[in-house]
Every structure is written in C-alpha cells, then in structure tokens.
Amino acid sequence: MKAEIFNFNKWIKETNPSKIKSKFDKILKKSGFKILSFCEHHFEPHGYTALWLLAESHFAIHTFPEEKKAYIELSSCNRKLYEKFIGLLNE
Incomplete structure (x- = not known):
C-alpha cells in the first residue's frame, strides 16, 4: 500500500x-468521513478554531x-472521500 495524503485548503x-x-x-x-473526535475553542474577544479528528486524517477551521474570513483545511489519506468532500463543498 502506497502512503498518500491529499490536502485541500481554502x-x-x-x-x-x-x-x-x-x-x-x-x-x-x-462525504463518508468517520469522525473520531471534535475539539473547538472560542477566542476572546473573537475568533474560533475547530478541529475534527478523522479516521482518515483531520479537518480544521480557523x-x-x-478580516471577515476563515481558513479551512482538509488532509485525508482517502482520495474518494477527499474528492467527495470537495464536490459537496462546491455545490
């Protein structure tokens, strides 16, 4: 089995x-990801970070x-789920 990680950020x-x-x-x-754990933190006076630990890697939001924006990032070792996520995000 070849080790691969697929990364997406936006x-x-x-x-x-x-x-x-x-x-x-x-x-x-x-998308079919298996969520193992979820963690979030609300910063003062504002700001938010969340992390989903996935069986297939992780997803984070900052x-x-x-600046009226947020950064999202997905890392996954499963190409099929990764591609499905991107497709759903673009709907």
Whole structure:
C-alpha cells in the first residue's frame, strides 16, 4: 500500500462559529468521513478554531472575524472521500 495524503485548503467568507460548525460537520459526514473526535475553542474577544479528528486524517477551521474570513483545511489519506468532500463543498 502506497502512503498518500491529499490536502485541500481554502479561504471562505463565513466566520460565524455555529454556522461553520454545522455546515462542515454535515459535509464531512455526507462525504463518508468517520469522525473520531471534535475539539473547538472560542477566542476572546473573537475568533474560533475547530478541529475534527478523522479516521482518515483531520479537518480544521480557523476564523479571522476582523478580516471577515476563515481558513479551512482538509488532509485525508482517502482520495474518494477527499474528492467527495470537495464536490459537496462546491455545490
């Protein structure tokens, strides 16, 4: 078996923690990723970071409300799930 990691990152305009968490939790599940754990932190006075530990690697979000954007990144060793995630994100 060949070791491969597929990486995707993108800046998005949404910075609301509850909207982001809900949206990406749904996309990860619909893509078929197995979520092992979830961790989040709300920064003061603003800002949010969330991390999904996946059986296939991880997904993270970092918001920058002062700049009205957030950074998302997915690393996966499963090309099929990775490609499905990107397809769902672009719908």
